[in-house]
Amino acid sequence: MAKEDRKKREKENRKQTILKSALYSFAKHGYHKCSMDLIAEEAELGKATLYYYFKNKDELLLEVLKTGLELFFENMTKAWESLEDTREKIEAISITAGEFFAEHPDYFRLYLYLSTHPKLNKITSESLRPLVQNKNKVFIQLFKKAVKEKLVKPIPPQNLVNVLGTLIMGVGMFGHYKRKSDIKKRMKLINEIFFNGVLLDKKK
Amino acid sequence: MAKEDRKKREKENRKQTILKSALYSFAKHGYHKCSMDLIAEEAELGKATLYYYFKNKDELLLEVLKTGLELFFENMTKAWESLEDTREKIEAISITAGEFFAEHPDYFRLYLYLSTHPKLNKITSESLRPLVQNKNKVFIQLFKKAVKEKLVKPIPPQNLVNVLGTLIMGVGMFGHYKRKSDIKKRMKLINEIFFNGVLLDKKK
Amino acid sequence: MAKEDRKKREKENRKQTILKSALYSFAKHGYHKCSMDLIAEEAELGKATLYYYFKNKDELLLEVLKTGLELFFENMTKAWESLEDTREKIEAISITAGEFFAEHPDYFRLYLYLSTHPKLNKITSESLRPLVQNKNKVFIQLFKKAVKEKLVKPIPPQNLVNVLGTLIMGVGMFGHYKRKSDIKKRMKLINEIFFNGVLLDKKK
Amino acid sequence: MAKEDRKKREKENRKQTILKSALYSFAKHGYHKCSMDLIAEEAELGKATLYYYFKNKDELLLEVLKTGLELFFENMTKAWESLEDTREKIEAISITAGEFFAEHPDYFRLYLYLSTHPKLNKITSESLRPLVQNKNKVFIQLFKKAVKEKLVKPIPPQNLVNVLGTLIMGVGMFGHYKRKSDIKKRMKLINEIFFNGVLLDKKK
DNA sequence: GATGAATGAGGTTTCATTCAT
DNA sequence: TATGAATGAAACCTCATTCAT
Structure with missing residues (x-):
């Protein structure tokens, strides 16, 4: 009916x-x-x-976070659909994150807040682990591939994921960006540094 | 008497x-x-x-944070005392932070937690601003010098401070390190990536 | 429904x-x-x-007082309904007050208590001012009329209101009346003194 | 020594x-x-x-009040020293009170506050009763004499004391006097009304 | 005599949660 | 399905009083 x-x-x-x-x-x-x-x-x-x-406040929180994560991962997937190149895919991570943060700053901040709370972090991270773990695997695969392709140095993929993740998070934590374009610029800088470092190549 | x-x-x-x-x-x-x-x-x-x-809970919190920040900055100052080279000084930042985090993980976590809380962040950051701002200036000077010495690329110093700061914070947020040496290793990786990036130099 | x-x-x-x-x-x-x-x-x-x-204790107090004042002023209005004569109306004030005090001694005492408290008096009197001010105007009008009708001496009406008000309050403060009729008697005495004074006319 | x-x-x-x-x-x-x-x-x-x-807060309060009362009664006694006439003596009561209130408004207010407090009133009035009672007797004697001398109407002396007392208190409660002379004026009005009432003598 | 430090007892207020409808 | 009303539990904070020195 x-x-x-x-x-x-x-x-x-x-x-x-x-x-x-x-x-x-x-x-x-x-x-x-x-x-x-x-x-x-x-x-x-x-x-x-x-x-x-x-059921209760905690569960409401969890559902909120789950919704956000799912949305983010969906965006991630969409962004990757049209990409083949490993480096481009890696760059897409922060770009997508930047866009997501620009569009949904609340999810980002809430997620950060909970990550740093000793008790809540346990509860939420346990509940959301499957979701996150899942995506984490995909990221690790990507970096494994990058290492294999000799795109990046032979650093343990999990470390690479963590470092890049951290850099992205930091954009959300520190910045109080007025315009969305500011976030994008910052994400580009993140990628630039992540790939090339800050050293000025003197040989050239 | x-x-x-x-x-x-x-x-x-x-x-x-x-x-x-x-x-x-x-x-x-x-x-x-x-x-x-x-x-x-x-x-x-x-x-x-x-x-x-x-006076009240908030003030107790503030004093706790202030104590922590002061301790960290003291460590920072001590570490710099014997260093002259710009790059070494920059590297000392994450190293010192890593040591501080290994020694006093609670300060770190508390500080992060408050940074992400919408209301508390305002109160605390306002109260601690003088302390932080002061040190921030020193860091910026350091990076300005690094740019002038052509050690690093001409990226705005504040951005460099933020990116490095973020990377360091991330070590604290993500990691659940069993041994203190793990933190140190991670900090070395951070420095390595920060300076050189992750790209494998193919020219060679 | x-x-x-x-x-x-x-x-x-x-x-x-x-x-x-x-x-x-x-x-x-x-x-x-x-x-x-x-x-x-x-x-x-x-x-x-x-x-x-x-909302809180203060507001509860205010509502209590407001309820009391409104009740008193209602009684006042009712008492005046059937009266035309100025003197009778003035006399009705203390009579009504006496009845109100006999019926609701708590309101009276609470009101007095607050009137004498340095901090609370400010809060309450500010909140209740509109209510009180309003009635005060009516009383003043009444005494203005009494002066114009040459019923009473040309004393500033506000002073007359205050003096009469004071006399009435005093009945509440001092007396610990066993029977309600005692209050009424006292109110009659108040009116008698207020209008005629205590002097024994010797001319007669 | x-x-x-x-x-x-x-x-x-x-x-x-x-x-x-x-x-x-x-x-x-x-x-x-x-x-x-x-x-x-x-x-x-x-x-x-x-x-x-x-010994404790309550006792401190009591001592404060006692000091105030004693001071007031001293003033009263001094004022009466040079007076013989009954009416002048009665008038001196409010005059002296007015002066005392002008000089020590805090005593007055505190005393009023306690008079209206249900619990404190019991404690203090019991402790101060001897002091007050004593003076009360003197006032009653004065009014008894006034009645006997046919100065005032044959109203029970205690009632007269209460009414006059009330009128005086009211000056303290209501007024927020800017200048000391304002209080004195008001006390004169009180006396005027107390003795003569507010009625305008029409026979004239 | 004088007092800094310590605290038990008790106050106001908030809030997640339940329940009857 | 939706909710207004009710509340226990627990939070922050105050303050008269004591006690060791």
Whole structure:
């Protein structure tokens, strides 16, 4: 029946509304200073409704993060679709990340915040591990390939992933960029340094 | 009088005890999940005693952070004392940071945590700005010199500071290092990549 | 819907219950020695429930006072409805006040208590000023009329209001009246003295 | 020995300092919002010192009040010394009170505040009762005499005392007088009304 | 005599969560 | 399905008082 379909759609919409409000509020006030009341108000829903859709605050947080990660990885996949060259693919990582951060700064900040929280980090990283681990493997494969192709030095791929990841994160943490183009510029610099280092080649 | 001196010393000691307990507890539980009771228990003092030494929780946090930053900058200064060469000085930054992080992981984590919190970041960064700004200037001078000496490419010094800072932070965020030597190795890698990039020189 | 109406009524009732308990407890123990726990217990509600209905203790106090003032002014208005004569109207002031005080001694005492507190007086009098000011104007008009009608001596109306007000307040402060009729008698005496003074006319 | 005398004097001085600081602080912040710390700071003494001179906060309050009352009654006695006429004596009450209030507004306010506090009133009024009762008797005698002399109407003397007392208190409660002369004017009005009432004699 | 340091007891407020409807 | 109302638990903070010196 069409009626049931609509109901399902509506329910899904409602869930999305909550996730969006939660993301916004978490990012604005910080997870711990953000009450369920605040989210409910932002979502223009009753507070108890949040509990109808999500078991508790922690789970709501997790779902928010999962949504963000999935979105990011989707973007990543899309960006890679048209690329074959290993170096271009590696460069695409920070470029895509930069775009994602420009478009959804809240996800980024929230993710960082939780990464640094001793207790929450455990909970979230455990829950999101499958998702992250999965993508991590892909990144590692990419760097393995890069090493094999003699594109990059024989550094353990996991280290390379971590270093590049760190550099990207840093763009999000430090910068308070006014324009989106600023983020892109910064990402280009990151890539430049990552590949070539900062030394001025004197031989030339 | 010697008596008064001893009293002063004892008071200072007590303050240090509290700061230490606070640091430990903040880092263990995260600032928001760490109650004043917890800190008091850790310090084996009455809760009200904390308030005798520090105006409130926020101020206690600030003092903890300030202590940490000062300690780090002291280490930095000491490390630089015996160095003249620009590149060596730059390398010393991550090395020192690595040692500091190995020795005092709690400071590092707490600092990161606060950096990513939307509200707390404002408060703390404003209060600690003078301290940080001061050191930042020194770092910028160093990179300016590096550019002038044609050691590194003509990249804006502030960007270089940020990128290097980010890389160092990342070591703290990502790694769960078992041995202290692991951190040092990682810091060496950071320096290596920062200076030379990851590209394998094919000309050879 | 009737259902919604009932809910609204119930909520209003609950609020009234709290206000009543608060008034009783404030008056019994004094605002500062009266904890929110005490009020909650008196109202047979959880302490947090008080905060559901009132933002904080100060606001609860204000609402209590506002309720009292409004009730008093309503009584005043009713008492005046059937009166035309200026003197009768003036006399009605203390009579009504006396009745109000007999019926609701707590309001009176609480109001007095706050009037004399240096800090609270500022807060409350500012919040209640519109209400009080409004009625004050009416009283002043009445005395202006009395002066114009040559009923009373040409004393500035505001002074007359203050003196009469003071006399009435005093009945509340001093007296510990056993019977309600005692208050009424006292109010009659107040009126008598206010109008005629205490001098025995010797000419007669 | 002179040395012991000096010590005694110093001790007495110290006590006076504390009483003065306590009065000032109580009046400024209100008894309940005035911590012992505040008083100690105002007195430029250690907090524990207060407890050396006074058993506890309540007793300190009592002593403050007692000092004030005694001072007021002294003034009263002095004012009456040169007066014989009953009416003049009665008029001297409010005049003296006005002067006292102008000179020591803090005593007045503090006294009023406590009079209206349900718990404190009991404690203080019990402790100060002998002092007050004593003077009350004198006032009653005065009014008895006034009645007997056919100066005033045959109203029960206690009532007269209360009404006059009330009128005087009211001057303190209501008014926020800029100049001392304003208080004196107001006291004259009080006397005028008290003796003659507000009615305009139409027979003339 | 004088006091700095310490604290237990108790206050206000917040908030995640539940429950009846 | 949706929610207003209720609350226990726990957080931050204050303060009168004591005690060792």
